[in-house]
Structures are given as C-alpha cells and as structure tokens.
Amino acid sequence: MEQFQAGEIVYMIIRNPHAQDVAQVQQAAIVENPERPNELALFAHDNYFPLSDEFALFKSEEEAEEAYKEAFSSPEMDGFYG
Structure with a gap:
C-alpha cells in the first residue's frame, strides 16, 4: 500500500451501497485514527x-x-465524460 x-x-471511487452500478469519485482525507x-x-x-x-x-x-x-465506461459512452 502507498504511504500517506x-x-x-486523496480521491477514491465509491460505490453507492444501494445501487452497485452507481459510483463516483469522492474526496477524502488521511487523518490520525481517533480510535x-x-x-x-x-x-x-x-x-x-482504517487504511x-x-x-x-x-x-x-x-x-x-x-x-x-x-x-465504468463502455464503448457506447465514449465522449460522454468530456
């Protein structure tokens, strides 16, 4: 695992727990674990x-x-992201 x-x-890809075919890029922070x-x-x-x-x-x-x-992209979506 990379050192942080x-x-x-950092940025991560998160899936929607209610719709597994839905995902997005989400910003997150590396912090000291309070526990x-x-x-x-x-x-x-x-x-x-936990990391x-x-x-x-x-x-x-x-x-x-x-x-x-x-x-997550498919050939029919080429160009969709800009």
Missing part, C-alpha cells in the same frame, strides 16, 4: 475507515477520474 501522511487529501493512536485512517462521509488495500486511493482527482473511466 496525516493531512493529505487507534499512531495509525492513520481515511475520513470520508463523516466516518473513519487498507480495500480502497483504491489516488493522489489527484485526475488519476481517480481516469481510473473511474477505465472501470
């Missing part, structure tokens, strides 16, 4: 998540958008 520092802003001192956590949607390989995190919004396009 508290205070960094486990000396560990970092991901803060998004007013929740803390793990479960999350695909990107240093820039552009990187996240590109990964999103690769994962």
Whole structure:
C-alpha cells in the first residue's frame, strides 16, 4: 500500500451501497485514527475507515477520474465524460 501522511487529501471511487452500478469519485482525507493512536485512517462521509488495500486511493482527482473511466465506461459512452 502507498504511504500517506496525516493531512493529505486523496480521491477514491465509491460505490453507492444501494445501487452497485452507481459510483463516483469522492474526496477524502488521511487523518490520525481517533480510535487507534499512531495509525492513520481515511475520513470520508463523516466516518473513519482504517487504511487498507480495500480502497483504491489516488493522489489527484485526475488519476481517480481516469481510473473511474477505465472501470465504468463502455464503448457506447465514449465522449460522454468530456
């Protein structure tokens, strides 16, 4: 897993838990884990998540958008994203 520092802003692709075919790029923050001192956590949607390989995190919004396009676009949607 990539190394992060508290205070960094990252971008992740989040799926809607109610509609698995819906996803979006979401900004999140790397913070000190309030429940486990000396560990970092991901803060998004007013929740803390332990940093793990479960999350695909990107240093820039552009990187996240590109990964999103690769994962979720189809040939008939080419050009849809601008």
